[in-house]
Amino acid sequence: MTTFFPGPSKVRPELGQYLQDAFTNGILSVSHRSEAFNQMSEQTLQLLREKLAIPDSYTILYTSSATECWEIISQSFTRKKAAHFSSGAFGDKWFQYAQAIHPAAHKVPFHVTTELVADYMDVFEDDEMICLTQNETSNGTQISFDTLSEIRGAHPNRLVALDCTSSMAGINLPYILGDIWFASVQKCFGLPAGLGLLILSPAAVERARDINDTRFYNSALTMIGHIEKFQTSCTPNVLGIYLLNRVLQDSPRIEETDALLRSRMARYIQAADGKNLRPLVTNDSVRSTTVLAVQADPELIAGIKAEAKAEGMLLGSGYGNWKNDTFRIANFPAYTDAEVDKLISFLKPRA
Numbered sequence: 296m297t298t299f300f301p302g303p304s305k306v307r308p309e310l311g312q313y314l315q316d317a318f319t320n321g322i323l324s325v326s327h328r329s330e331a332f333n334q335m336s337e338q339t340l341q342l343l344r345e346k347l348a349i350p351d352s353y354t355i356l357y358t359s360s361a362t363e364c365w366e367i368i369s370q371s372f373t374r375k376k377a378a379h380f381s382s383g384a385f386g387d388k389w390f391q392y393a394q395a396i397h398p399a400a401h402k403v404p405f406h407v408t409t410e411l412v413a414d415y416m417d418v419f420e421d422d423e424m425i426c427l428t429q430n431e432t433s434n435g436t437q438i439s440f441d442t443l444s445e446i447r448g449a450h451p452n453r454l455v456a457l458d459c460t461s462s463m464a465g466i467n468l469p470y471i472l473g474d475i476w477f478a479s480v481q482k483c484f485g486l487p488a489g490l491g492l493l494i495l496s497p498a499a500v501e502r503a504r505d506i507n508d509t510r511f512y513n514s515a516l517t518m519i520g521h522i523e524k525f526q527t528s529c530t531p532n533v534l535g536i537y538l539l540n541r542v543l544q545d546s547p548r549i550e551e552t553d554a555l556l557r558s559r560m561a562r563y564i565q566a567a568d569g570k571n572l573r574p575l576v577t578n579d580s581v582r583s584t585t586v587l588a589v590q591a592d593p594e595l596i597a598g599i600k601a602e603a604k605a606e607g608m609l610l611g612s613g614y615g616n617w618k619n620d621t622f623r624i625a626n627f628p629a630y631t632d633a634e635v636d637k638l639i640s641f642l643k644p645r646a
Contacts, residue, residue, distance in 0.1 A: 296604075297634050300611040301432050301461055301586045301625040307485035308629070313541045322537045327530055336525040339536055342543035343492070347463070348550075349470055354500055356518045357531050358491035361460045363513060364477035365389050367493060368426075368456055369396040371503050371515035372475065376400055377424040377456075380416065382407050384433035384615035389426060389458060407434050408578045411442050413449035424454040424475075430462035432482075433614040435574070435588035435623060436581050437462065443472040454499055463492070464546075465585040465627060467553040474499040480535065483585060484542060485629035490535035495519075552628050556584055559635055560626050563587050566642040567624075571595060575621050585626050589642075593619040608638055 298305055307313075317323060325332050340355050349355065358364055369377070369392065376399040379390035393400040403417045411427075418425060425446065430437045438457075447455060456475035459468060463476070465483035470476060474496040481488040495503075495515070503515040517528045546552070564574055564582075567589045575588035591599070596613070600622055603610050611623035624638070 296607050296609060297630075297637075298609040299624050299630075299638065300609060301482065301623050301627075302479075303481040303488050304625045304627055305485065305629045306487060307542055308631070309541070309545060310486070310538065313538050316541075317534055317537050323534060325533055327527060327533060332533065333525045335537060335540060336527075339540040339543065340522075340525065342540060346543050346546055346548055348467060348548070349494060352497055353470060354495040354519060354522065356493040356495070356515070356522055357527055357536060358477070358493050358513070359489065359532065360491045361458060361477055361479040362392075362491075364458075364491055364493050365392040366396070367513050367515055367518075368424075368475060368477075369393045369400075370511055370513075371506060371508055372454060372456070372499060373397055373400075373423055374506060375423070376419075376421055377426050378403060378416075378418050378422040379426040380405060380411060381428060381431075382409070382434065382436055383428065383431035385431060385458065385460070386428040389428065393426070407431075407436050407576055408581065410578065410581050411438060411446070413442070413445040416446070416449075418450060418453070422453065424456055425450060426456045427458070429457040429459040429468070429476075430583050430585060432461040432586050432623075434617055434621075435576050435583045435586045437583040437585075439580055440469050440472065443469060447472045454502060461625075462583070462585050464549070465552060465556050467549045470494065470496075474502075480539060482625070483627045484539065485627060486535065486538050486542060490532045490539060493518075546628070553584075556626050556628065559630075560584050560587065562635070562639055563624060563626060563642070566639045572599075572642070575617060587624040587626060588613070588617060588621045589624065590617070590621045596620060596622055603638075603641060606637075606641060608641065 379402045390402040454474040457473045460478045461482045463478035476494040480486040480490045575590040576582040613621035
């Protein structure tokens with residue numbers, strides 16, 4: 296059975312061998328304060344820079360999940376207030392976490408077909424940060440790189456934070472256009488859940504130092520101090536870091552992966568864009584490259600999901616407001632050409 300759920304999604308087919316190697320080589324018993332861990336951590340961070348084109352000036356931290364990153368961002372990079380722009384469930388959830396810590400945080404909702412325009416964004420003078428869900432997993436939307444460039448230019452003195460949980464390691468993200476980028480590994484990385492990444496610009500690191508809040512076990516300032524020695528502030532997911540290392544070693548550079556996923560997404564859209572099925576997001580400029588939401592009548596959606604399951608494919612359920620009238624397809628690197636071809640062939644007769 297092949298799952299096309301957009302997270303946790305299909306893991307890399309090589310994972311079984313990686314796990315056996317981890318057991319055989321004693322990785323499961325490695326101390327996170329040992330030289331062996333330091334070397335593995337250093338290599339992993341370097342691989343992330345090389346394979347994902349992360350600037351050398353940016354700091355990379357290990358976390359437990361993207362959800363933990365929401366908390367860290369509010370605790371360590373925000374004094375009182377941030378502006379959260381949201382078109383879906385995960386943008387809303389991030390805002391709710393932020394508001395629980397800083398009640399003055401405010402949300403600006405926008406429609407799934409709307410492309411943000413920097414000059415008309417509701418950002419107030421005292422907003423310290425702009426928070427964006429670069430890729431909204433719930434509805435298959437994304438914020439384009441052109442839009443990010445405009446936002447960066449319009450708000451040069453504010454930090455820009457981006458949730459790219461379902462796009463990091465799938466598309467070639469323009470890291471210089473943001474200050475805080477974060478993701479979990481259970482989507483485009485093709486790994487099991489339990490590890491997150493938090494990527495910080497020099498301006499974000501400076502903000503953490505200015506705020507100087509070390510009250511929490513996951514305070515960014517404490518984590519930054521440890522990662523300078525390739526260590527972590529608490530016992531990390533050593534196995535997860537090892538698996539990430541192995542995946543990166545065996546992965547092409549992000550430019551190649553980006554081109555592959557864009558080509559596959561074009562084929563998916565063509566297959567699903569028919570009389571009875573249609574992409575939920577009709578605006579090409581805001582449609583995700585890595586998650587496709589397909590819309591139809593609820594009865595038809597239920598029937599298609601059942602037929603797909605009978606043919607060995609699990610389609611992702613709809614989420615939030617689109618729970619009953621959509622299914623979602625994960626367009627992640629772990630899928631083989633044969634699996635992609637099979638799903639496209641399944642969809643085509645309905646076009």
